[in-house]
Amino acid sequence: MGKQQSATKKLLKILGILVVLIIAGGVLANLMGWMDGGENEKSVTSAEAELRTITQIVSASGRIQPEVEVIIRPDVSGEVIELNVREGDFVREGDLLLRIKPDIYQARIDELNAMLLTQQSRMEQARSTKLQAEIEYQKNKQLYDRDLISELEFMQSENNFESQKSNFKAAEYQIESARAQLRRAEEELQQTVIRSPKDGTISRLNIERGERVLGNAQTAGTEMMRIARLNQMEVEVEVNENDIVNVSVDDTTDIEVDAYPNRSFLGRVTEIANSADITGTGSAEQITNYKVKIRITTPHNLNAGPEAQIVQVSDQESPAGPPSPIFKPGMSGTVDIRTNTAVDVVAVPIQAVTVRDFAGESADSDTTGSETTEQKRSSGSDEDFRRVVFLNDNGVAKRVEVETGISDNTHIQILNGVRAGDEVITGSYRVLSRDLNNGDAIRVTNSQQLASN
Structure with missing residues (x-):
């Protein structure tokens, strides 16, 4: 008899635990929106459209090189009998570099x-x-x-x-x-006597005393050395044809060099190529790039000139701040070119803007400022893709056609269709890109975060 009572108590205890779990699951489902609204209500995230300054960025990568670099080749052939410089030496214009027999x-x-x-x-x-x-x-x-x-x-x-x-x-x-x-x-x-054509640093030395060199009369001649202005370096990058139209001379840039992580340097666009570099011509992988040169304006390579001793003394007297960078030719770098800036404009997160096909819809829809469906069809097109955002209209998704401007890494400018303070739907990507339609019931999962902000 005692054993039966013990088994009954255990069973009742298990049933009580199951009831508690079922109730907790129901409460959780209600909070997450799994029960309210049924299948028609979609869970989304949102953010407020706001006034902000947007700077359009064109990113490109390349290598550091001297802004001025001269290749020294002999005009005559012969044996090098005197070599007066070493790699890294600073020379003045007219200084004797070497003699050929x-x-x-x-x-x-x-x-x-x-x-x-x-x-x-x-x-x-x-x-x-x-x-x-x-x-x-x-x-x-x-x-x-x-x-x-x-x-x-x-x-x-x-x-x-x-x-x-x-x-x-x-x-x-x-x-x-x-x-x-x-x-x-x-x-x-x-x-046979070769002197420096200008002030600079011996950035490369390819010969030794006793070697024979070939003059320019035969082929291109032997490259003996290079003289460069290392205290004025630049970054040469390749910009895609889709972005080059936005780049202009004197645009400011931020430069990141692999050798100096977590540091950013300033630069300025000085030259934009007119001729393209095309790779993969005639194939599906054809790429068209244009070379852009960016002068590094942050002081650098202060020990690469005759003022090195003065600079070292001044650095010792004012040790505050990071040391001056030392850039060497061939270093890899990434450049962010600031092309256009819009100040105090309406902006929304980039992911909030999506594309919808308006073909087949009535011309008196909730959008304005574009061709009607009848106009599209009269031109022979069966598709009418337009950029839209979805607003939260008291728990209902309202589709609004928008005209966009420039964008940065996170936000995009809205020229018309949305005002500052409007609550735009930002996610999820699957919901925005495919599932969400005009008039759908929505549940904003980050509404508490918006209220707190």
């Missing part, structure tokens, strides 16, 4: 000097022969005028005189040619 070019000058003297000697001989032919010609002319010699003898002397004048002219031209060759050889000798 001049022996062969000096020998060429000696050879051409001897050739010039030879040509000058031949010219003097031609001058003497010409004078002799001229005297003979004048003499025979007098004799011919007095009929003392035949016409044939006179014509021979005349022809000889003209021939000797031509020979003398040819000797003069040969001297000019020899002098031109000598000037060229002297220029080549001077080109």
Whole structure:
């Protein structure tokens, strides 16, 4: 008998627990909206349209490079017998960088000097022969005028005189040619001494003393070194054709460099390419980009110039703030270009704007400012896609057609259709993009958060 009472108590206890769980589940379902409204009521999230400043951003990635960089190639070939710089050295315009062995070019000058003297000697001989032919010609002319010699003898002397004048002219031209060759050889000798064309830092050094280099007369010549202004760097990025129309010279930018995480640097657009770089031409994956150069305006590479010692002293005196960045050519970076800014405009979260097909609906719907369905169909189109947002109208979704402007990473400008303070539906994505229709009953799950805000 005692065992039966114990089993009965256990059963009643289990039934009580089940009843409590059922009641709790019903309360939870009621709070979550699973019971109210049945299948027709949709659970959504919302946010208020507000006045805010929107800045349109075009993002692109690229690499850091010097704004000014000069490649040094020799004009003449030969062995490097003197090298006066190392990579990283700062040089002034006119400083001696290196010397190429001049022996062969000096020998060429000696050879051409001897050739010039030879040509000058031949010219003097031609001058003497010409004078002799001229005297003979004048003499025979007098004799011919007095009929003392035949016409044939006179014509021979005349022809000889003209021939000797031509020979003398040819000797003069040969001297000019020899002098031109000598000037060229002297220029080549001077080109064995290479000096810096401008102030800058040796950003790359590809040769060592004793190496042989090839001059520009053969192919492109050997790239010996590069001189760059490292205290003025830029970022070269590629911007897609869809975004390049929004970018202008002097647009301000934020630059993030992989080598300096959690830091942002300022920049300014200085150059926009007119010609496109096209990859995958003729294929479905064709990409058209334009190169854009952005000058880094945040002070950097302060130790890359002759003022390095002064800068180091001043940095030691004022250690506050992060140290000046040191950018090197080839570093990766990401750029956010601020293209357009709209101040105090009505804005809603980007996800609140969706697209609906108005084809087949009556022209007197709740939207304004676009072509009617009849106009669309008369033009031969079976689709009429328009941008809309859904407002919370006392628990009912109200579809409103909108005209949008610029956008940033989170919000989009609304030109008309929505006013500041309107409660727009922002989610979920599945509900907004497919399920939600004009006039549907809705339940806002974040209404308490809106009230508290």
